[in-house]
Amino acid sequence: MAILGNIIKGIIHASDMVSPDLNAVKQQKQVLKDLLESAQNTQFGKQYQFDKILLAEKTEKDFRAKVPFFDYDQIRKKWWHLVHKGEENITWPGKPDYFALSSGTTGKTSKRIPVTNAMIKSIRKAGIQQVLALRNFDLPSDFFEKEIMMLGSSTDLEEHNDALEGEISGISASNIPFWFQNYYKPGNEIAKIDDWDKRVQHIAEKAKEWDIGALSGIPSWMELMLQKVIEHHNAKNIHEIWPNLQVYTSGGVAFGPYEKSFNALLGKPITVIDTYLASEGFMAFQQRPETGAMKLVTNNGIYFEFIPFKPEYIQSDGSLVQDAPSLTIAEVELHQDYVLVISTVAGAWRYLIGDTIEFTDIDRAEIKITGRTKFFLNTVGSQLSVNKLNDAVKHLEQKYDIQIPEYTLCANRIEDDFYHSWYLGTSSKIDETQLAIALDDFLKHANKNYKVARSKALEGVKVNTILPSVFYDWNAANKKKGGQVKMERVMGEERFAEWKEFADNQG
Structure with missing residues (x-):
């Protein structure tokens, strides 16, 4: 067994940076205190009296009382438009060196999210914690000598107002520490190629020169890259090209x-291994193999709050009502849906990231993502999270022995009745009426609110099957290929009409 691999594995096992014994409640209290102290002299800190919050007997309670919730549009209009102009000390000391561009899954317009040096350090530290957690996965020593393929957006960042802009995966890759450079693939030269198809073509051409042990990236684009590599080398599977591939960080x-x-x-x-890296920060990673849940990074520049995911707390545009109750990590319960709200070292304050989560283990601070606030399908009281929609699609895959890597749907009105209209991405030829019945039956048994809705306002389910490539073409036409681009799982009626026209024309 390789000596270097044994040394690295030994260092990982000896490290105490990742420990299940750390107290997440205490860590979060300290993180909030550090955030408030760092930002108390910014314009935001002065406006919301951070100095007085720090003196309060119950800092967390006073913070909740004084500082309102913000979604991206709200914080941009009131505060971040000044940061975008290059002004200093607005919501965080100094000004950010980077902006993460993110169109998310709900629109074409890019968000410009500040990424400070403190956030770069936070992301890097969380990444190291994740690497150290590999000690729990019983990997062989020679794995730690292999190269890692990180498939993100281009690292060729654009300069604007003395700051660099790009997607968070590109920003992170451009800040890889020097000691990691020899392990990182596809390497700086290829990673800078902005055109997705050209970048993947270069990866395919170089693939046999690399000894890849791990992959990292969004599943949809990772699949397309692997397909291209396999096709280019006329192989049966990716292990014929990279025989030592052992880990995929999704x-x-x-x-x-x-x-x-x-x-x-x-x-x-x-x-x-699942991870939760967003444009706003590195939130969580899977720490152990016995569960698919992810551990919140509670000691690393991000303070978390949790709002019960109930219709009365969510406005029609997906934002929060200001009197919605928020809970600390000490107050949450198991298996309840919560809207995630964060405050960070990048100057996001009580910021609605747009995701919903549930706790699977409170002592370990382990969560799983259950959906998006804007993708919660409740038009006619069906109360379906993306998590439940994913379960339904997985049921179809198992029942009919097919693959459905992509889907989207809408609760839309047809004549005078509401239907859930699904588009399923599959290469298999299967009766669409059968699929609709199976989807409907599964969701009736899995979700009581859906069952009630089906007996009242929700008339039925309609299914269209199309090739998975149509979804990727849609993303390319509306945003761009690769990087952080994700398919919207639930659409509003106006957006769905655009999608339907596009998808039907592809046929």
Whole structure:
């Protein structure tokens, strides 16, 4: 067994940076205190009296009382438009060196989210914690000598107002520490190529020169890259090209819908590890193999709050009502849906990131993502989270032995009745009426609110099957290929009409 691999593995096992014994409640109290102290002399800190909050007997309670919730549009209009202009000391000391561009999954217009040096350090520290957690996964020593393919957006960042702009994966990759450079693939030269298809073509051409042990990236684009590499080398599966591939670090979206199609590209099973890296920060990672849940990073520049995910607290545009109750990590309960709100070292304050989560283990601060606030399908009282939609699609894959890596749907009115109209991305030929019945039956049994809705306002389910490539073409036409781009799972009627026209024309 390789000496270097044994040394690295030994260092990882000896490290105490990741420990299940750390107290998340105490860590979060300290993080909030550090954030308030750092930002008390900014314009935001003065406006909301951070100095007085720090003196309060119950800092967390006073923070909740004094500082309002913000979604991106709200904080941009009131505060970040000044940061975008290059002004200093607005919501965080100094001014950010980077802005993460993110169109998310709900629109074409890019958000410009500040990324400070403190946030770069936070992301890097969380990444190290994740690497150290690999000690729990019983990987062989020689794994730690292999190269890692990080498939993100271009690292060729654009300069604007003395700051660099790009997607968070590109910003992170451009800040890889020097000691990691020899392990990182596709390397700086290829990573700078902005055109997705050209970048993947270069990866395919170089693939056999690399000894890849791990992959990292969003599942949909990772699948397309692997397909291209396999096709270019006329191989049966990716292990014929990279025989030592053992780990895939997934992120951006739930891996479940992609599991079957992803595994079809492999020659042997690999370890899949979930991560939660957003434009706003590195939130969580899977720390142990016994669960698919992820551990919140509670000691690293991000303070978390949790709002019960109830219709009365969510406005029609997905934002929060200002009197919605928020809970600390000491107050949450198991298996309840919460809207995630964060305050960070990048100057986001009580910021609605747009995701919903539930706790699977409170002592370990382990969560799983259940959906998006804007993707919660409740038009006619069906109360379906993305998590439940993913489960339904996985049920279809198992029942009919097919692959459905992509889907989207809308609760839309047809004549005078509401239907859930689904588009399923699959290469299999299967009766659409059968799929609609199976979807409907599964959701009736899995969700009581859906069952009630089906007996009242929700008339039925309609299904259209199309090739998965249509979803990627839609993203390319509306945003761009690769990087952080994700398919919207639930659409409003106006957006769905655009999608329907596009998808139907592809046929």
